[in-house]
Amino acid sequence: xxxxxxxxxxxxxxxxxxxxxxxxxxxxxxxxxxxxxxxxxxxxxxxxxxxxxxxxxxxxxxxxxxxxxxxxxxxxxxxxxxxxxxxxxxxxxxxxxxxxxxxxxxxxxxxxxxxxxxxxxxx
Ligand SMILES: [Zn+2]
Ligand SMILES: [Zn+2]
Numbered sequence: 001x002x003x004x005x006x007x008x009x010x011x012x013x014x015x016x017x018x019x020x021x022x023x024x025x026x027x028x029x030x031x032x033x034x035x036x037x038x039x040x041x042x043x044x045x046x047x048x049x050x051x052x053x054x055x056x057x058x059x060x061x062x063x064x065x066x067x068x069x070x071x072x073x074x075x076x077x078x079x080x081x082x083x084x085x086x087x088x089x090x091x092x093x094x095x096x097x098x099x100x101x102x103x104x105x106x107x108x109x110x111x112x113x114x115x116x117x118x119x120x121x122x123x
Contacts, residue, residue: 002033002038002041003045006026006038006042006045010022010051010064010065011056011065014065015064015081015083016064016072016081017062017063017064018061019038021061022038022042032077034109045063046063048065049064051066052064052066054081055070056072056081057095057108058074067083068085070083070084070085071083071084071086071112072084072087072112072113072114073113073118075121076115076116078118078120080118080120082118082119093110093112097110
């Protein structure tokens with residue numbers, strides 16, 4: 001099933017991919033699904049909470065397997081998205097959310113995107 005193949009690809013690459021990257025990976029595996037089936041499979045996986053759709057600072061949607069809360073760095077040179085895990089950052093934001101609660105606001109979620117260079121491009 002296309003859905004399972006896509007899930008495997010996302011698990012193996014361990015970094016967010018957009019639909020075009022996924023299509024390339026599928027072609028490498030000798031599969032030639034059309035764009036519509038890819039999007040439909042991604043939508044299903046997202047609904048089943050098996051993958052996460054992430055929005056970075058452009059209009060392209062990226063997908064990744066579900067992991068614990070983290071952030072992303074978009075490489076301005078190669079356009080790859082790196083996952084960023086930073087417990088300190090999360091602790092600070094939790095404090096900040098608490099401050100906002102004390103001021104009468106309510107925080108449901110937050111999103112941090114870094115723009116910069118990935119390890120590969122920065123070397
Ligand atoms: Zn890069
Ligand atoms: Zn990620």
